Amino acid sequence: MGPLSGIRVLDFTWALAGPYGTMILADMGAEVWKVEPVGMNERDRAPGPIVDGVNVYFFSVNRGKQSIQLDLKSDEGREIALSLAEHADVVTENFAPGAMKRLGLDYGAVRERNPRVVYASTSGFGQTGPDAGRGAVDVIVQAASGLMSITGYPNGPPARAGYSIADMAAGMYTAIGVLGAIVERERSGEGQYLDVGMLDAQLALLEGPLSRYFALGSAPGRIGSRHPLITPFQAFATSDGYVVVANVKDWTLFCALMELDELARDVRFTTNELRTQHHAELEPLLSAAFAGRTTADWIAALEGACLAGPLNTIADVAASQQALHRESFVDLPTAAGGTMKGVNSPLKFSRTQTDVTRGADAAGGSTREILQRVLRMDDARIADLLANGIIGGG
Numbered sequence: 001m002g003p004l005s006g007i008r009v010l011d012f013t014w015a016l017a018g019p020y021g022t023m024i025l026a027d028m029g030a031e032v033w034k035v036e037p038v039g040m041n042e043r044d045r046a047p048g049p050i051v052d053g054v055n056v057y058f059f060s061v062n063r064g065k066q067s068i069q070l071d072l073k074s075d076e077g078r079e080i081a082l083s084l085a086e087h088a089d090v091v092t093e094n095f096a097p098g099a100m101k102r103l104g105l106d107y108g109a110v111r112e113r114n115p116r117v118v119y120a121s122t123s124g125f126g127q128t129g130p131d132a133g134r135g136a137v138d139v140i141v142q143a144a145s146g147l148m149s150i151t152g153y154p155n156g157p158p159a160r161a162g163y164s165i166a167d168m169a170a171g172m173y174t175a176i177g178v179l180g181a182i183v184e185r186e187r188s189g190e191g192q193y194l195d196v197g198m199l200d201a202q203l204a205l206l207e208g209p210l211s212r213y214f215a216l217g218s219a220p221g222r223i224g225s226r227h228p229l230i231t232p233f234q235a236f237a238t239s240d241g242y243v244v245v246a247n248v249k250d251w252t253l254f255c256a257l258m259e260l261d262e263l264a265r266d267v268r269f270t271t272n273e274l275r276t277q278h279h280a281e282l283e284p285l286l287s288a289a290f291a292g293r294t295t296a297d298w299i300a301a302l303e304g305a306c307l308a309g310p311l312n313t314i315a316d317v318a319a320s321q322q323a324l325h326r327e328s329f330v331d332l333p334t335a336a337g338g339t340m341k342g343v344n345s346p347l348k349f350s351r352t353q354t355d356v357t358r359g360a361d362a363a364g365g366s367t368r369e370i371l372q373r374v375l376r377m378d379d380a381r382i383a384d385l386l387a388n389g390i391i392g393g394g
Helices: 017-027 056-061 075-086 099-103 107-113 138-144 165-188 198-205 207-216 251-257 261-265 272-277 279-290 295-301 314-318 321-325 367-375 379-387
Strands: 008-011 031-036 066-070 090-093 118-123 192-197 234-237 242-246 307-310 329-333 339-343
Touching (some): 017 031, 017 118, 017 165, 066 367, 075 367, 107 118, 165 198, 234 279, 251 261
Parallel strands (some): 008 090
Antiparallel strands (some): 234 242
């Protein structure tokens, strides 16, 4: 029994931001009904790639959910969706603002049928404001938020973060907001509407750079892997890879272990503030020293003077003993009859554990079961809806 066991989510989300949020809820035990278009197939569910008949992109963020195919453009399809909403605790969607209203499935329509519903909308720029109608994907929001302006190296072009942080941040904040609304509903007995913008979520994660800008009036720029306020705090090339150094506790000891005693006496580097001010002069001196030994040698040598660790590749971390000990990866069954490895939930509860044991459902794989169990439809009614293209799947 997960912490959200008994909570039902009617999920209209697609792509990444919305499904990532509802995946978090499913990991914690919520029953998630994922609505997909009639006729949806594995190849069209997401960009891919397709491996052993499974769309990897889709599978990675839709595990543990039940898929139901509905034609939301038909009156009967919309009525089925509204009937399901009557039985749901949460409704989620991440279409462009106004799309759900045009379908007759917006918060107002759902609330008439279920006043206790928590209805969450996730969009690029939120439901209000001059940019509300603009389309957005991850890279658009990474650019619009300023994140790309501070990602990369000073002499290089702006860079996108190495994964879809704008999408995933919005999904996480959607999940957090839904949980808060569920808790509040226990006091008030009422549901409410939640509006999450990808831009807003990304700005929340940029609190450090923005706070410094508000305080100092100067916009930060690209500085590579280093920290704007702490030096040394970055990746250095070694003889066989990279070592990452942070939080030097004793500069004199650090210099001794680096065999750079002269730097400990250099007036340019005696305090963190001075080292940061003279970073351009200090970095090449440290870089030359780090290049002479292996990453493992430096990690062992610097213990006690600072934090030091390897710069892992994705392949490295996939084989990490710490990650394996923490059961960070999990093999999940696929609808095609095989298994696929994915990333486990990071949440480690003492009693109500997460349950990441089910993969992504086949497209429409639970249509019949949901309609029978939740709406009490009989076989004849389901057969009629299938014949008329109102529902799809099995």
